Every structure is written in structure tokens, then in C-alpha cells.
Amino acid sequence: MIETLTFDVTVVGAGPAGLAAALEADAQGAKTLLIEREARLGGILKQCIHDGFGLVRFGEKLSGPEYAERFMEQLPKSKVTVFTLSFVSKIEREDGVNILTLVTRDGIRLIRTRSLVLATGCRERTSRQIGVHGRHCAGVFTAGTAQYYTNILGKLPTKRCVILGSGDIGLIMARRLTLEGAKVVGVFEAKPTPSGLTRNISQCLWDFDIPLHTSKTVTRVFGEARMSAVEIASVDDCMCPVAGTEEIIPCDALILSVGLIPENELAESIGVPIDPKTKGALVDERNETLVSGVFACGNALHVNDLVDYVSESGETAGKHAAHPLPIQRNLVPVECDASLLYVVPQRLNQNTEDTERVFFFRSSADLDNATLTVTRNGQTLFSKKYAHLRPPEMERLSVHLKSDQLAGAEPVCFHLEGSRNE
Amino acid sequence: MNDTIHMEQAVEIVCIVCPNGCRILCKPSGDGASFSGYRCKRGIEYATAELTRPMRSLTTSVKTVFPDSPVVSVRTDGEIEKSRIREVAFALGRIMIDRRLKTGDVVAENICNTGVNVICTSDRLVHPY
Amino acid sequence: MSYIKKLNRKLQERFHGSVQAFERDGCLVLQGALEQWDDVVSAGLLAVNRRCYDGLVNDIIFTGGVIPPMRLPALQDQALDGVEPDVLIIGGGIVGCAIARECARYEMSVLLVEKEHDVAMQSSGRNDGMVHPGVDLIPGQIKRRYNMRGNRMYDQICSELDVPFCRSGQYLCFQSKGLAFAAYFAQVYYKLFGPRCRYLGHTKFIKREPNMNQKIQAALFFPDAGVVSPYGLTIAYAENAVDNGVRLSLDTAVLDMKLDAHRIVSVSTNRGTIYPKIVINAAGVFSEEIARMANDRFFSIHPRKGTNTILDHKAAKRMTAIVSSFGTSSTKKKHTKGGGLVKTIDDNTLVGPDAVETYRKEDFSTAAQNIADVFEKQRMTDPALSLRDAITYFSGIRAATYEEDFVIRKGRRTENIVHAAGIQSPGITAAPAIAVDVSRMAAELLAKTREVRKNPEFNPIRKAILRPNELSDQERDQLIHEQADYGEIICRCEQVSRGEVKAALHRSVPCDTLDGVKRRVRPGMGRCQGGFCGPLVLQIIAEETGMPLEQIDKNAPGGELLFGTIKEVQSE
Numbered sequence A: 001m002i003e004t005l006t007f008d009v010t011v012v013g014a015g016p017a018g019l020a021a022a023l024e025a026d027a028q029g030a031k032t033l034l035i036e037r038e039a040r041l042g043g044i045l046k047q048c049i050h051d052g053f054g055l056v057r058f059g060e061k062l063s064g065p066e067y068a069e070r071f072m073e074q075l076p077k078s079k080v081t082v083f084t085l086s087f088v089s090k091i092e093r094e095d096g097v098n099i100l101t102l103v104t105r106d107g108i109r110l111i112r113t114r115s116l117v118l119a120t121g122c123r124e125r126t127s128r129q130i131g132v133h134g135r136h137c138a139g140v141f142t143a144g145t146a147q148y149y150t151n152i153l154g155k156l157p158t159k160r161c162v163i164l165g166s167g168d169i170g171l172i173m174a175r176r177l178t179l180e181g182a183k184v185v186g187v188f189e190a191k192p193t194p195s196g197l198t199r200n201i202s203q204c205l206w207d208f209d210i211p212l213h214t215s216k217t218v219t220r221v222f223g224e225a226r227m228s229a230v231e232i233a234s235v236d237d238c239m240c241p242v243a244g245t246e247e248i249i250p251c252d253a254l255i256l257s258v259g260l261i262p263e264n265e266l267a268e269s270i271g272v273p274i275d276p277k278t279k280g281a282l283v284d285e286r287n288e289t290l291v292s293g294v295f296a297c298g299n300a301l302h303v304n305d306l307v308d309y310v311s312e313s314g315e316t317a318g319k320h321a322a323h324p325l326p327i328q329r330n331l332v333p334v335e336c337d338a339s340l341l342y343v344v345p346q347r348l349n350q351n352t353e354d355t356e357r358v359f360f361f362r363s364s365a366d367l368d369n370a371t372l373t374v375t376r377n378g379q380t381l382f383s384k385k386y387a388h389l390r391p392p393e394m395e396r397l398s399v400h401l402k403s404d405q406l407a408g409a410e411p412v413c414f415h416l417e418g419s420r421n422e
Numbered sequence B: 001m002n003d004t005i006h007m008e009q010a011v012e013i014v015c016i017v018c019p020n021g022c023r024i025l026c027k028p029s030g031d032g033a034s035f036s037g038y039r040c041k042r043g044i045e046y047a048t049a050e051l052t053r054p055m056r057s058l059t060t061s062v063k064t065v066f067p068d069s070p071v072v073s074v075r076t077d078g079e080i081e082k083s084r085i086r087e088v089a090f091a092l093g094r095i096m097i098d099r100r101l102k103t104g105d106v107v108a109e110n111i112c113n114t115g116v117n118v119i120c121t122s123d124r125l126v127h128p129y
Numbered sequence C: 001m002s003y004i005k006k007l008n009r010k011l012q013e014r015f016h017g018s019v020q021a022f023e024r025d026g027c028l029v030l031q032g033a034l035e036q037w038d039d040v041v042s043a044g045l046l047a048v049n050r051r052c053y054d055g056l057v058n059d060i061i062f063t064g065g066v067i068p069p070m071r072l073p074a075l076q077d078q079a080l081d082g083v084e085p086d087v088l089i090i091g092g093g094i095v096g097c098a099i100a101r102e103c104a105r106y107e108m109s110v111l112l113v114e115k116e117h118d119v120a121m122q123s124s125g126r127n128d129g130m131v132h133p134g135v136d137l138i139p140g141q142i143k144r145r146y147n148m149r150g151n152r153m154y155d156q157i158c159s160e161l162d163v164p165f166c167r168s169g170q171y172l173c174f175q176s177k178g179l180a181f182a183a184y185f186a187q188v189y190y191k192l193f194g195p196r197c198r199y200l201g202h203t204k205f206i207k208r209e210p211n212m213n214q215k216i217q218a219a220l221f222f223p224d225a226g227v228v229s230p231y232g233l234t235i236a237y238a239e240n241a242v243d244n245g246v247r248l249s250l251d252t253a254v255l256d257m258k259l260d261a262h263r264i265v266s267v268s269t270n271r272g273t274i275y276p277k278i279v280i281n282a283a284g285v286f287s288e289e290i291a292r293m294a295n296d297r298f299f300s301i302h303p304r305k306g307t308n309t310i311l312d313h314k315a316a317k318r319m320t321a322i323v324s325s326f327g328t329s330s331t332k333k334k335h336t337k338g339g340g341l342v343k344t345i346d347d348n349t350l351v352g353p354d355a356v357e358t359y360r361k362e363d364f365s366t367a368a369q370n371i372a373d374v375f376e377k378q379r380m381t382d383p384a385l386s387l388r389d390a391i392t393y394f395s396g397i398r399a400a401t402y403e404e405d406f407v408i409r410k411g412r413r414t415e416n417i418v419h420a421a422g423i424q425s426p427g428i429t430a431a432p433a434i435a436v437d438v439s440r441m442a443a444e445l446l447a448k449t450r451e452v453r454k455n456p457e458f459n460p461i462r463k464a465i466l467r468p469n470e471l472s473d474q475e476r477d478q479l480i481h482e483q484a485d486y487g488e489i490i491c492r493c494e495q496v497s498r499g500e501v502k503a504a505l506h507r508s509v510p511c512d513t514l515d516g517v518k519r520r521v522r523p524g525m526g527r528c529q530g531g532f533c534g535p536l537v538l539q540i541i542a543e544e545t546g547m548p549l550e551q552i553d554k555n556a557p558g559g560e561l562l563f564g565t566i567k568e569v570q571s572e
Helices: A016-027 A043-047 A064-072 A143-151 A168-179 A198-208 A265-269 A307-322 B041-052 B082-092 C003-015 C037-047 C094-103 C142-160 C177-193 C202-208 C230-243 C284-293 C368-378 C427-447 C473-482 C498-504 C514-521 C533-545
Strands: A003-012 A032-035 A051-053 A081-083 A087-094 A097-104 A107-118 A122-124 A140-142 A160-164 A183-189 A212-214 A216-223 A227-234 A247-250 A253-256 A260-262 A294-296 A331-336 A340-344 A347-349 A356-363 A367-376 A379-389 A395-400 A412-420 B011-014 B023-029 B032-036 B059-064 B071-076 B106-108 B118-120 C019-024 C027-034 C056-058 C087-090 C110-113 C170-174 C198-201 C218-222 C226-228 C247-249 C254-260 C263-269 C272-274 C278-281 C301-311 C322-325 C340-343 C349-352 C390-401 C407-410 C417-421 C489-491
Touching: A003 A016, A003 A097, A003 A307, A016 A032, A016 A043, A016 A064, A016 A107, A016 A307, A032 A107, A043 A064, A043 A143, A051 A064, A064 A307, A087 A265, A097 C473, A107 A307, A107 C473, A122 A143, A140 A143, A143 A168, A143 A253, A143 C533, A160 A168, A160 A216, A168 A183, A168 A198, A168 A253, A168 B082, A183 A216, A198 B011, A227 A253, A294 A307, A307 A356, A331 A340, A340 A412, A356 A367, A356 A412, A379 A395, A379 A412, B011 B041, B023 B041, B032 B041, B059 B082, B082 B106, C003 C019, C003 C027, C003 C037, C027 C037, C037 C056, C037 C301, C087 C094, C094 C110, C094 C230, C094 C417, C094 C427, C110 C230, C142 C226, C142 C230, C142 C407, C142 C427, C170 C177, C177 C198, C177 C218, C198 C202, C202 C218, C226 C230, C230 C247, C230 C427, C230 C514, C254 C284, C278 C284, C278 C427, C284 C301, C284 C390, C284 C417, C301 C368, C349 C368, C368 C390, C407 C427, C417 C427, C489 C498, C489 C533, C498 C514, C498 C533, C514 C533
Parallel strands: A003 A032, A003 A107, A032 A081, A107 A294, A140 A253, A160 A183, A160 A253, A183 A212, A331 A412, C027 C056, C087 C110, C087 C278, C110 C247, C170 C322, C278 C417
Antiparallel strands: A087 A097, A097 A107, A122 A260, A216 A227, A227 A247, A331 A347, A340 A356, A356 A395, A367 A379, A367 A412, B011 B023, B023 B032, B059 B071, B071 B118, B106 B118, C019 C027, C170 C218, C198 C218, C254 C263, C263 C272, C301 C349, C301 C390, C322 C340, C340 C349, C407 C417
8 A cells, every 4th residue: 555645845855955945844834844865864965075065154164964964963853754765756736736756665655745845956967968979988977976986985986087177076076086196187177267166276276286277178088998098179269179289198087077957857747947047947036936836946946056055045945835825926037138147036926025035146257346237127126246256156145125116027137247357 | 483474476365265265466565465355354364374374174084994884074173284284184094983983073183293183074974864 | 794804994993903803712802902991891892792792702901000909808717618519609799699599499508608798788789779660671682581570570579588669660751742752652662562651741740740840741651660779688688598598608709710621620719618519600790700710701891880879868758759861861872871860668869870981890989070960960850959968879880791781691611600790780670580590500500410409498488677667656666565675766867776776786697887787777877877876886786796896897897987995096
């Protein structure tokens, strides 16, 4: 007999977003279930053993596991029901109720839940998605996989490697592998500017004399069963390799840090519309998606660079998932032009008492002395000055907007201006 | 220890104290240096330290005897001199944890006479979750 | 004027004395030296003549590069030394494995040797998995005969071996009004000679496949086309063969043979010398080398590389069957196998393949340009085709002869060999039928020395590893209560459980690599490409086999993933 359980709020994923969402929903009095497919809670933080987590939230430089444990410690004191090693294989919707099919070591379980919070995190772009060619031998790892081998299994996946992409995990792994005895030949970035945080470039690369080469990419992999070398080439403005610039670098591994993609397969299976810019769900300021009763948060919503904001995003979702709106939403679109990579939320609800609206955005260029202007119907709603803006560094912005400022269907538009920093 | 700044030309230092990553321009000025580009006073402290005695915290893993968690994550509970990072990391390679330590427990006291302790940063040895 | 004379004149004109043709023992032989590999192949294609000769042997020396020698296993032991099987099968591709299983129907001792660490490691694991209806095959071809017979056998074989198979059908699309008109007449031809086919006008086609190019004017639908996992079927054949008493020796390469009076006496390998009564040559791209060792070379292989791309499950929703366009599938010009869009048995879309002549028989590298070209071509069929949906790509090498046909026969000069050589597309389709004939030929040869009876114990049924994902919730729940490991999902993209991974490690064909598990139960086949599940599968392999983590290979010996414990490894 398959067991059916009923909850007010069900959170899928127990990484930093899901932990915060579940604890917040519970604090708001909702009967809450937290589902995790792995054996341990904490999501990717389990393997992020470097420090720097929690500066915003706790004013401390914690490691990933420590940060996660700050939340996990609260679970026994809460009423949150936690299922680990539980996999959501299917979601169906029936009269506005979400029905989840769970695969667990104890059998199949059905969960009926009024509110569903998707905190499913993100996955790494693979070598195939960026078109790494040549031999398909052992030795191509995403930075996160290399991190798992090193930090969880305590095994080195390389003795001499090339890192492609300058995302933060790649930079962190450059330092980590160096400290564990591997040689990192260099970090290669196809774009003209690095993708990771400036401080990570400083403390992970410069501190260990690891060179960073921009506008260069890996064009081919060589090797039989295991990698023996890679071919590097310069790229032009269109990111195409330039003939004649090829260089062969002997190495046993190619480690990729070429971007993260929000995981939204479950969301899409129930028809949640996705923002092509963030690759996450379209949400309102309460992190509710366009499917009522379904919320999204954390890196499943948009890829963050700070865990502190991931937790905040989870809390927002958890809080509102616990309190369904008494009246239907009336949503106004939030748009941004090409000066921004994206802005979240992408919708604002007119029918709400709460006037505080928190936005997260990224500039699409390196800007100095920038001004953000938010307009509607040609009228400026607010503006703010920033000394520096960089695409890798996400900005958080809290603004008070009253319902009457949002009357009508016209979009709220975000625009950035500033001097380009080359 | 000589903590006075001696600099002959301007350098840019990226502050790593917080995610802002301020680029602090340090110029020779009299007997010391002048700073610009920082967003808070921690930036000046960091830049001063970088010019005299750069300090870093170290995060790494140490081996355990437990097959369920062959390694456990650790960090220094304070900063150590940057130049000693490799030495300390190497010293930690000789440690084998045989007790089920919890987060915050000391793995090694006063590691390599740096004056800081190395502490465990994960509960994975004590909690099955 | 004799054919040879005419041919030599043409060769003189084209290659200015660098190439000469002559007849030797009923075969046409080319000799000389050329700098371009394409020229070596063109000379062969120019010379080939099936009506007058038993085969074309291309002995032109290629001076423009070094043809890499066959990759050999590192393993060296004497495990097979002195073994005297009735039948030695060389090659663990689909043909060799199917022959092994069919040989097990007779009372014969069978040894199957494969130089790689698993079966289906070369062409059989590197193709589009299409069960062809035989659209572009010409009556009279050996491959057409086997394709037609093999196709009909698929339902039964896949049911016996518990391998998923779907007759999804194939559309051959025509883009212009003129071609649509021709297609209408083509169906008359197919009605006479097969395969079965139906003509669909523009409206009917678009109604059935609304996401395909709206410019398609007509399509022929071939309901007998199907899809199968080519490595899945090869593994199933091998497992069923082993279950029926066939001895399988992996990491075993044939190095040489000794003959005495037109008979192979012994076969030396890296694992000792074997003394078989009958030898079956199913060595794929290396079948010419095996024929040479057996002193029975009457054909030549010119390897032809093809690259395929696999798209995400999401993209597979765009169609219901195999869709190819006429004009992309012209096999005449440059032998560019047209390929198409194949909705695979695992519900992905496969795009490809192309066809590029190469002298490197084991170069499975890929190049961005080939894939871009294939996509460009296939946009004729589906204009929305996007590389962004690609989750992986791979290439395979087809073992084409200059006759562009299979070689399925007893030896010409050597008495105790049977060749199943030159098998390229549609080899997957043809394999079940080839196996029936080749095993019978082996039994006939053996019957010259002793009586060969049918094996009364032969069990054609093989049970696959359970696929809990395909069960109903109730059945799955029941299964998990019996074995909790089936309730722990290891691979999130393909929903593979710990129970399935463990099962893959304890089958009758050994498996101890990450990719071996992937080929059997699919962890890592999804969009994350094993980023999350790879380390978990590695740990399960270590637990189940007792191997240390750092000894486990990704795909083949020498392909270890890890180098040792942190802080103990010396950098290089």
C-alpha cells in the first residue's frame, strides 16, 4: 500500500535555499516537509570546504559545511519533517494541490501539498555543452566533480591540470588542488574578462602564482585512455579560435568552470514558465512562480555568487509559501534592457500590503560610477548610484514601492548607465 | 617583527576581506603609504597587512580512519602568515583523525607554532545526516 | 580490351603511374604508393568490380602519414594458453556476440575474444541504433538480404534477450514538388521489392510530425524501421552467449596465426596460444588484418568515420519517429551517409551521422566542424535543430569494403575460417541474420571432422537488469520493499537506482568501469553527463568489486580517474 502524506509546505532540496525555506515556513506555523535526495543535508555546501560563507548573514567567515550546519542545527528544534535519500520522480497538480511521487529506500510515497518550494539548485555546464572536442578520454572533470573527489573522497583527480573557465569554483579548485600537491598549469578564460569574484582571483590564483589567460580556450583534448595534453588557442571577438595560435600543453586533466545552469526539470514538468535570461522560473517578489502555489528560490531561481543571498531567497519563498495570498495576484512585469544581464523578480504583485520589494540584478558590463534607474511609463520610480558594478558580482537592492505605483499593466524597467571599465 | 611599510612604487591590492573585492591603490607617501579605492576601513587594514605581513586563513581536509568519511574539512581558527600556508598544509597531511570530532573541535593546537589552532569544520563524523 | 587494361589506363590518367592494378588468384589487386589518403580510397573505389573479381585488395602504400597500429591491451598472461575451442570468434562487437550466441545452439565449445575491456566498444557502440527497413539498399547486395532478414527477426530477438526495441518507423522526406512526385512513384517500386512503405502528402505528414520543416512536400513512411540500443543489444547477446556456455575473454587481442596446409592451426594472443578448430573473423575494422593472418585476404577495409550528436530528452519531444530528408541521404556522392534525426530507444534525439574517410581505425575523436555541418544539413528536416540541446557527441568508424558490401562466407583458400567482415551500416539490423548463417557455416565446417548436434540445453531467454523506472508505482513500491537499493536514486537525470548499478556489476559479462556501468544502466547518460552520479557510481564499483577507487577506470585500462589520496600525491 502506498502511503500518502499531506503537508502545507513541501520544500524540494535541502541545500542552503531549501534549509532556509523549510525553517522559515515552519516558523510561520506551516506543517512543513523538507525533501533531500542525498543522504546528507546541505547540498553543495558539503563539499565547499573553503571559507568566506556567511559574511553578510553572520558576520563571520565560515566554511560551507559550517554555514549549512547553522541551519541544520535548528531542524531538531523545529517541527519540519525531513526525508533524506528521497527523490521526487514526478509532480502532478490536481485542483491547485501538488502531488509529489517520492522514491525512497522505504518504498514509494505520495505527498499532497498546498505549497511547493523548489530549491533544486543548479548543475554545471559540461565539456560537451561548450564543445570540447578531440579524444574522449578520462580526465575531463567539472570543477564541482573535482571538488567532490578532493574534498569528500579525499582523492586527487589530477597531478597536472589546466582549468578552463574562471568561474568561482574553478578558482577555488585551482588553490585547493595546488595545496593538495597538484600542479595547476593555468586558468584559461575564453571571455576577455574573468567570470569569478575579484577577490577569488587574488587569493586563489595570485597567492599561488597560477597564471590567468583571458581570451583563450581549449580547442582539443589528446590522450588514449587518460588525457595526455590539451590544445589551447586564442579566440577572436566572436569567441572563435584563431588559427595559428594553437599551443599544446601536457596535462592529465581538464577542469571546467564554465558556468552553472539552474535545475528546473521539475518546475518545467508542471508548466512553470522559465526566464531565458536566468534559466530559472519567472517569479514575483514573494518568489512565487507564475503557477500559483509553486515557489522557487536559491540557485534554481538564478545563480548567486553569495550563499547569504541564497538563504534569504529561501526564506522569502518559505515565508510566503506558508501564507497563501487571500486574493488573486495582479502581476506587473519587471524588465531590463541590455545594460543588465537580468533582474529578479521579473514580476511585482499589485495586490499586496507589503511595500518592500527586494531585487537582485547583475550588470552586463564592468561599470564605474554607474547609475541604476528604474522607470515606469517614462517616470523614474527610483535611482541609485554604484561606484563599481561587475557582471560576476550580483547586487541586492531593497526598494519600497506602493501598490498605486504599480497600477496598470505597464512594465517596470531597469536601466544602467556608467563608464565602461576595460 | 618589522611592520613598517617600505614601498617604492604604487601597487593595486585586491581586498579579500569581503565579497566587494575593492581594488585598493597604495601609493608611497612619506614613510608609509596612502590608500584609495577602499569602501571601508577594513580595506586599509588589509592593504597595510599585505604590504607588511600578508596573512591568510587556510582551509583544507585531513585524513580520518573512518571509511564513511575518509577525509574531514578543517580550517585555521585565525590567520597565519601567507608564506607559511604550504608548510602548514603539508604538516596537516601527516595528521590522521581517529576520533569522531564535531564542528569546532581542535584538530591540531598551535599548528607549526603559528599561534593558531586548526579546527574541524564539519559534523560529518558525528552526524549521519 | 580487358577490364585490367582499361583500369590501368584510367589509373595512369588519374595517378600518373603511381598505381597499378593486376589480378591475383581471382582478386583484383592495387599496388603503388600515394601521398593522399583520399586518393588511396578513390583508387580503390575506381577499381572495384564485383562482377569479374571476388574482391578488391588495396595494397597501395600510403606515404602521407603513419597508419596507427592496432591498439593492444596492456594485459599479458597465459590464461588462454593451450585452449582448444571448437570455435574461436574474433571480435566482441554485435556481429561476434550474436554469432557466439547462435553458436551456443550447437554442441560446440566456443571462445569469444575481444581486445577491448568490454564488448561493443567500437563500431557497435558507436552508431545511431537504427534498425533499418532497407530504404537505400540495392537488390543483389548481400547486405540487403541480411538487412531484410535481420529486420524481421528483431521483435523475437529483442523479446528473447529482454532488450527494449521500438518499431517507430522512418520518414523519408522530400523537400520539393518535383521530388514529391518522384516519391509517389518510388512507393510503387518499394511495393514491388520492399520494404513496406506508405506515401504521405504534405498535409498528412505535417499532421503527424507538426514540428518538422513545413516545406516538406511529401514523405514516404517505412513502418518496419525501428530503434534499439546497439550496445545494449550487443551486451545482451554476449550475456546470453556466456549464460549458454560460451567463454568470453576480454582484453584479448589476436596477434598472429600459424597455418598448415590451408588450415589455421594456432592463434597467438597476448593471453597465450589458442588451438581452435574453426575461426570466425568478426573483427570489424580489423577484419582485413585477421584475414591477412589467416592467409585469406580478398577484401580491403577503408575506414569511414561518422559523428553523431545526442540531444536532451526535451528535444526528442519534437518528433515521434526517425526522420530523414532525401538529398541528405545520398550515398552515391563521396559515400556521405545521410543519417537523419533518430528518436532513440532511450528517448533522446540523435543527429547524424556524417561520413569521412580516414586511415585511423581507432580515432574516435570528434571535431566541432563535423557536427556543425551535420546540424546545418539536418536543419532541412527540422529547422529548429539547435546545438544548445546537445548533451554529448561521439564518433565511430565503419568497416567499409570497396565493394560497399558485407563479406559473409567461408574462407576462399583457408578451410577453417568463416568471415563476417566488412560490416558497416546496416550491421546492427543485419547481425541477427548474419549470426544464424555464420554459426551454421561454422557447424558445417566442424561437421567435416565430427558430428555436430544441436545443444538441447540452449536457453534463448536472457533477463535484463530490472528497470524500476518503467514499473507502475505499486510494482516499484513492492520491488523496493524487497530490495531497498532500488529505492535509492543515484543518477538524477536518468533516474537510475543504486540497485541497478549494483546489478550491472554482477552480470555474466564482467563490468568494472564507469562507462561500462553507464552503457548497461545509463547513469551519466543525461544532461549532467555524470557530474553528480560519477563519483557515486565509482564508490559503488569500489564497494562491490573491492577495487581501490584509484584503480577504477573511466572506460578502458589506463583510464583511471583518480591518482591517490590528497597530500600524498607528488605533482608532475
